[in-house]
Amino acid sequence: MMSEDMKRLAAERAVADVTSGMKLGIGTGSTAEHFVRALGARVREGLQVIGVPTSERTRALAEAEGIPLTTLEETPALDLTVDGADEIDPALSLIKGGGGAHLREKIVAAASTRMIVIADSSKCVETLGKFPLPIEVVPFGLGATRIAIGKVFADLGLSGDLRMRGGAEHPFVTDGGHYILDAHLGAIPDPQALAAALVAVPGVVEHGLFIGLAAKAYVAGPDGVFEMTARA
Structure with a gap:
């Protein structure tokens, strides 16, 4: 099928x-x-x-x-x-x-x-994370937001690439007018901890953990x- x-x-x-x-x-x-x-x-x-x-x-x-x-x-x-x-x-x-x-x-x-x-x-x-985690962000202050997200990953023992969807030249724009950073983490052992930490980052609008x-x-x-x- x-x-x-x-x-x-x-x-x-x-x-x-x-x-x-x-x-x-x-x-x-x-x-x-x-x-x-x-x-x-x-x-x-x-x-x-x-x-x-x-x-x-x-x-x-x-x-x-x-x-x-x-x-x-x-x-x-x-x-x-x-x-x-x-x-x-x-x-x-x-x-x-x-x-x-x-x-x-x-x-x-x-x-x-x-x-x-x-x-x-x-x-x-069995474990979330093989699919890249979308993180919706405000375009203003993007560089600072990326650094803050990277610190969240490091604090939780996570690592992986954080890529702008669509690329820097032609970024994907959501219906709300925001950008998306896709986090290629491989595995997310504690989704609840990551979810809570991401929403605390100024510049992060929402993430794809439900x-x-x-x-x-x-x-x-x-x-x-x-x-x-x-x-x-």
Whole structure:
């Protein structure tokens, strides 16, 4: 089974959890796009929901699918967010942000009663960190912010390259107007400690560690979709 087929199966499983009247957070990325299309099909069949997209790309696709949309200003409390992940560990801690939308994704997930992650089995890891950790930063004072992030890594015994996404000449710019530094750490033994230390750095807007947000994950592999819950 191809990866895209697995993503589609996981997304369709998550759509089955959506019921009429729900206020939804709608994620960003290739797997989330399968969810948007499957959700759109159910909306056209009569399902009544309203959604908050986590990126302009998701907004455009949801509008094309005919899904009614709102904002967190208008609808500040959501029932469910469905989103993908770049890595998932056994505690359902995540690395997200490969698509550069993790700031809005985290705001939306935190405003939701539940978060369901959809992914293919290649995203499951024992220890987070092989996928580069996105760190969203303010362009002003970038040099000082990089030094401060490097000190955080050293204090926690971590090492690895910190690379500007898109390069210095043409940096990737998020929907919020920020840059992303991708931390190639290899392994993150204590995600909670790193998460707390990074948000304390002036100039860091947000990072791609999602801890304590996901309630469950639908993970698709060669043998079908299985439900994953946090392992203590």
